[in-house]
Amino acid sequence: MRTYFILFLILFMNSCSLDKTEEVINQVPKSKTFYKGMDLSFQMELESYNLSYKDKNNNPIEILSFVKQNGCNLVRLKIWHTPLDGQNTLAKVKAYALKLKAQQIDFLLDFHYSDYWADPSNQTPPQAWQNLTQDQIRQEIYLYTKNVLSELSNQGTMPKIIQIGNETDSGFLWNYGKVWNEFNANWSNLAQLYTKSAQAVREVGGSEVKIMLHHSSVENSIYYFNKLAPFSLDYDVIGVSYYPQFQIKDLDLVQTKLNTLASTFSKEIMIVEVAYPFTLDYNDSSANYIGFSSQIITNYPATPSGQKDFMLKMISILKNIPDNKGIGLCYWAPDWVAFTGNQVTSTAGSSWENQCLWDFNLKALPAMDVFQ
Template sequence: MRKKTAIFLFAALFAAHISSSCKKATVAVRSVNDTSFVKGADISWLPQMEATGYKFYNRNGVEEDCFKILKDHGINAIRLRTWVNPSDDKISGHCSAPETVAMAVRARQNGMKVMLDFHYSDSWADPGQQRKPLAWANLDFAGLKKALYDYTFDVMTQMKNAGIMPAWVQVGNEIPGGMLLPEGSTGNWPQLAQLLNAGYEAIKAVSPASKVVLHVDQGNNNQRFRLWFDNAVKNNVKFDVIGMSYYPWWLQGKPDYTLSIDDLGNNLNDMASRYGKEVMVVEVGGEDVQEQNTYDMLVAVINKVKAVQGNKGLGVMYWEPEGAKSWSRYSLSAWGDDGRPTKAMDAFSTKTN
């Protein structure tokens, strides 16, 4: 009798342990109805598109404001790049601080959060080009660091004066090799760390609640991220969020997303656990003419970010979904030649895991 009682007691305790473990395991997974999850879009081209007469239409073919169309597709956050002294070029210009602030105000009016993306250049900054603004070209390192701080502080102050406190702010855009080259190269991490921290401090001086994002491309490449962020931590760089780009189309050979999506998921979890930081896919995109494939890819990416342990996966942002190829010549928008969003945009309003 005692033996049976002991067996039953053990079984009950074991079942209770299993039940408790299962509950703990599911706590870290975001609910499908979690409205805090970011479903965003970088739409920095929008003012130029509107200025050149481009018309946006909803799925029923009715002309509407682009913000409303995006909101109706589940978009709840807007990412905006800002350049120091940009040109008036349609594709590679604009995005001045005043234009960016005006866009942020429109985002707020539509109930959307804002991510501010400092490129620290007069035009595109990415892995292939990190050119200093022309006005900063002849500064020594101390002057460069001061210029970065002052400019960051000024733009953040313009945002604050307009009633905007960005939820997230990027210090640099896709900076695997550094920024403000050559001084801010990863070949000189102590100097790069000073520049990154100057940006962090300027942001927090104006808006302590804004989360500072550091952004590296190839989100499926764990080795790339470990090397970069190990060096960042070693050099005492301050940051709150690890931002990733994920573009299967830009990988060598343009492989289908199914060949790298698990690598993205593994990297997201590794970054969150290794550094104790929140993670976000701040840029993603797929080919506009492959609507179903891009839709499937976006759903998969959203699921991977939602599944990051400890609710550290903040969200996903599409890069220039509204930037239709007929206007931009860009192949990875989510807009058709008819001025309407493609099926790919439905991924943001589809219930996911």
Template sequence: MKKSQKRWLLSLSSAITALALILGTLGGWKAEAAAPSFAKGADISWVAGMEKQGYSWKDKNGVKRDILDILKNDYQINSVRIRVWVNPNMSDYGNGYLNAETAAALAKRAKDKGMSVMLTLHYSDSWADPGQQTKPYAWSTFDFTQLMDAVWSHTVYVMNTMKAQGVTPDWVQIGNETNDGMLWSDGKASVNMKNYAWLISTGNNAVKSVSSSTKTIVHLANGYDNATFKWNIGGLISNGATFDIVGMSLYPSASDWSTKVTQTIANANSMISTYGKSVMICEIGMDYSQASAAKSFVTDIKTKVRNLSGGNGLGVFYWEPEATPGYNGGYNMGAWQSDGKPTAALEGFLN
């Protein structure tokens, strides 16, 4: 990239930050209620599509009820997490049924039950994770400046779509499991950490331009992997990225969960002490057939995150607990059984 381009992009980033601060002060979309001091959460992104497919859920007594009522009233889940893709295939209920409008309707449903909302913006038409960070098709020919503009516009659009439903997200992830950056190859961290940092800041500033109270998250997989977190989060910060929280995923087995929790908590403390960032465990899960171990795992990580130094452990979210065995081509880490009743896994959230 030419020096003139770099100077222009730096000026754009500064202008975006200033605009965000002005709009946050004058435009004042404020949260209706404070986020919980500790989020006990569930990613419910598949719910809308599953209901469209005819799925329903029972509680442990075999009584059919609204899945959100079961999560909140039976397991003390106070927060939900919902992913947003840019232009998903809306005919594919299992995978693609979450554009901004459908996500906002689901978020409103949760908010109306008194639950807080986290959004995970994938900046893709499909899954974004450590192995794939594919640009939305409509953005595929954009240069980097256009890509930053698209991130800004899409983020503001999603936030305003939520606002139209009366929902103020408490947290928004700028990307999902961005271990090697996002929007490849322009924002691939191992190729251009500066670009990745600019994309994170653009998303952060776009969120703040609509809701100054919403906290932003950079979310990486493998919460036990301190080396990757130091390289990624440290690289972002050294390149001037602005965001609020470090997010982590953790999917251990029944045999290694205790070790992985210990490593993840050590990594969380490292993020707090080194970078001054609070930590959110944005995704956890374990095979539904290991429900007893899963319950112990949830209990342990919930307790240890809650007790992180300085109150900097903000919460734990179970990923798609409403999934039944084998849902969507073989996902087996939900917390519901094929008979429609829950496993014991979510009992780990109970105080």
């Protein structure tokens, strides 16, 4: 009888131990996704050129399946309101979003709120929104944002991250939301534009979708988000661009600035635009953004291995932001190669081919390994 009792006691204690183990496991927070993304907005145009991208062994590949296999887990797409050149319309974004869904790649949607490129020097409202009152422009941004996201949601391709405006250092939808020069007292109007856009995001995507605000500069973004802080805006992620040719080249200072952003505003951080050259040469007659050694970081030469080492450092910086606030990066235009061949006219070429992740023979570069 005593033997049976001891056996029962052992089984009971083991059962309790398993229950406790399950309880502990359930209390461990799930690991956060670290995004290793690419902005493939040019693919909606480049697909028509039937470019033969290749892997590192020179075998032809299909670009989306290839980047998925190599570890890319986020694709960023820009959208323009009524693009004059036919690029990046809602219809094209919807079609490409379905391709992303088929590859099970998450999707970041970048609203430019313009008919063309929006950046710190250009924030022109869509032609359809000209000459409106402040109240009318707020209503337009709400309705437009909600319509775009509703159409994406209805086809099962709701983005994981919504970026409200592109490089909005000086505000966006000028002069309604301009906060530059004589409009330095206009922060309240800018905040209300953000609020109406965020309202539309939440009504369609709820809390599952992350909202990002985007600044073009690692070093100057702290001032910007301090100016927005009194308005208690609804957003989750601070997105920044980091291009060494335009910004500080001290990567220790880059780390410090990103750490300060995360701790000051309690937001997640993403380097949502980044790139680096694998050469200072060019493959068409269009002038490139980078062509001189003075534009890059000394410790990271413009070589295939230098490009890879730079990207490894970027990932290390993000992963060293305290409290796991660094959630990833997005390589800008890795596919924007010299798409109509060598020595084309400057209006038809790429100004980015020496910063792509494919070389001049369209063979994948070593930096592609960083995404794995």
